[in-house]
Amino acid sequence: MKCWDPRIEEIPKEELHRLQYRLLKTLVYKLYSLSDFYHRRMKEAGVHPDDIRTLEDVQKLPFMYKSDLRDHYPDRLFTVPQEELVRYHVSSGTTGKPTVVGYTQRDIENWTNSLARALVSCGLGRGDVIQVSYGYGLFTGGLGLHYGAERIGATVIPTSTGNTERQIELMMDLKATAIACTPSYLLHIGEVAEKMGVSIKNDTRLRAAILGAEPWSERMRNRIQEWLGVKAYDIYGTSELYGPLFTECHEQQGIHIWGDLALVEIIDPETNAPLPAGERGELTMTVLQKEALPIVRFRIGDITTMRDDVCACGRTHPRITRIEGRVDDMLIIRGINVFPSQIEHTLMGIPEVGREFQIVVDRKAELDSLLVRVELTHEAFSDRIKDLMNIRKKVAERLQSALLVNAEVELVEPGTLPRFEGKAKRVVDRRKL
Amino acid sequence: MNQIEHYLIKQISIFSENRPGRLAAIAQAMQEERINILAFSIAEADGFGVVRALVDHSERAYHKLTDMGFMVSFTDVIAVRMRDEPGGLYEIARILGDANINIEYAYAYTGKDAAVLILRVNNARDAIATLLKRNVTLMESSFFK
Structure with missing residues (x-):
């Protein structure tokens, strides 16, 4: 029909x-x-x-x-x-x-x-x-x-x-x-x-x-x-x-x-x-x-x-x-509007990282900081520290060019970021605490 | 050619976040599986690290750690027996350097009766052939079982 x-x-x-x-x-x-x-x-x-x-x-x-x-x-x-x-x-x-x-x-x-x-x-x-x-x-x-x-x-x-x-x-x-x-x-x-x-x-x-x-x-x-x-x-x-x-x-x-x-x-x-x-x-x-x-x-x-x-x-x-x-998910980081969806969109284009991510916003010495935690995929895991550092650098560079804000990237062990059965809650904004 | 394969040793490499208790979790798992860790090193970067180990049952270690959610891979390394006297390391490093083989990382194993250098190089097979030609003693993979 x-x-x-x-x-x-x-x-x-x-x-x-x-x-x-x-x-x-x-x-x-x-x-x-x-x-x-x-x-x-x-x-x-x-x-x-x-x-x-x-x-x-x-x-x-x-x-x-x-x-x-x-x-x-x-x-x-x-x-x-x-x-x-x-x-x-x-x-x-x-x-x-x-x-x-x-x-x-x-x-x-x-x-x-x-x-x-x-x-x-x-x-x-x-x-x-x-x-x-x-x-x-x-x-x-x-x-x-x-x-x-x-x-x-x-x-x-x-x-x-x-x-x-x-x-x-x-x-x-x-x-x-x-x-x-x-x-x-x-x-x-x-x-x-x-x-x-x-x-x-x-x-x-x-x-x-x-x-x-x-x-x-x-x-x-x-x-x-x-x-x-x-x-x-x-x-x-x-x-x-x-x-x-x-x-x-x-x-x-x-x-x-x-x-x-x-x-x-x-x-x-x-x-x-x-x-x-x-x-x-x-x-x-x-x-x-x-x-x-x-x-x-x-x-x-x-x-x-x-x-x-x-x-x-x-x-x-x-x-x-x-x-x-x-409108209310919009994060303002160092004066720049950042939507969590932009971060997701960027990460989805990087095969070395998995589907889950977490965004942590904090304020250090009067300056907003953005931390994006991602899980490495099994295929991307390398025994060489240099390869891992390069993956992290690549993720940080892609985020920087998409968001126009400097993001710190943390590689975490697979399966350690929270999974959600209902609505996902991927942003932790510590500035409000 | 077949002989060269005997000298390729399967090292397990484990991705680990740099926070308290991660190494204990790995070590405890090895204990539970009654796996002996023969040689081992930690390479650390800012926030994460890679634990590298030679164990007596690498397949079993791989499955156990993978089941626990760790990211694990196998890496081929070689084990070179050094003369336990001044100049022992220099001899090995010079032979590989002359042959244009790059050492990516190394750590030591001081077992029973030998000083052994564990090496990851950019081309393990060439390194084995070069070292054997120069009469350097390599440990066979069966040595670590």
Whole structure:
């Protein structure tokens, strides 16, 4: 099957823009009358629903931030009574209070359909066996993928995270053809499989991996594809936007953002000005059909670029490139902006070092220091100290030219850097201590 | 040619971070496997090092250390018996220097009844042939088993 819903996925751009405008207008009128929060924010910004006369007028609306959700914990931004809700999800409160999101039946439907379109665009469908190795529970990943996979008629193995040996046994016994998990967990699965004497490439039917919930790089994709013999697709979403809900199609040229569900803007995080297609900035979304927890001009904090040309697959909706980092992950080292993803990208191009790394930022004598710890690969290990020093020098030089910041490099024993089953945490910033 | 192979000795080289307890972990593993360390050296750089050792059961040592997560490789070295008197080292170094063979590193083994120099050179086979031609005594690999 080429498209799950060709009528909407291949809609002419003009028509999509008209649809988006109609949905935005309806949303704004509804929020102005239903939501104290939005009413007050719009008044403060001096904008009335009547001022929304074109799609571009979305720029008149005030931004919404993660802190707004935390400040209105748990459900004070909801616009439907509790009896209309069919589910809650709760995001991990890594930086303070957790945030709660709620769903009406129709919200779940839109979420599920969004993923159904996405999974079909990755070439999956009835007959596929999809292993969902995202966490099930309060996190949106597991249940979201589960519903989407069932909707397209695939068979789901709801393994959730953890117990990796068992995941690999089930993958073989139940002949999984696809897996959905974080990229770092798939690397972990690959390593554990090798220890068990299992080659994911040769001994399983796995051919697709739907990977997300943390930033990863194009080079990491190449490594995964080559090593594990799967096509690796990027998936995107956050709990505020239902959960994971957009993926790349089989062309692997950016993540399709279904325009009938979400309106994308890219915002300059410094000036708050909208940026044109092709420029890097902060992803900002308005979810057009959300009932329980409306989301308007939500500053997600993820750094990406948008493209608005029609994809080779025929789908007309805008696309975003892979997430390059978080506005708040950005490290400022001696005044220079450094994204951990740039470091990952650089290391992935150096065959002598392994897939894991750790970044340690510190302050020595009033000066920021950047230490990158990497594992040597078995192939690169040499008995000669000089060879090892050269590898270290090469890594330091590549990092220096990519980051424009001097990085110290430490070679560590294989298997000693921390491995992650969920979201990877590779940065240790000692300056805050 | 076949004779030359007898003099190639398999040294194990282990990558180790430069922090307390790493050498103890390696040594303990050798004890557990009842492997005898005959000669040994540590080469250190800033932050890491390479432990090099001649052991009586190199395959077993390799597997044990690899299973423990260490990065281990085999390196061919040669063992040269030196005259235990002034000029003994000079003689060996001069022969190799004259033959344009580079010594990359060396360490000593003072076993039972001999002073033995363990050498890693850029071309082990040439070094063996050169030294044998000059009547220098080399230890066969079986000597270390």
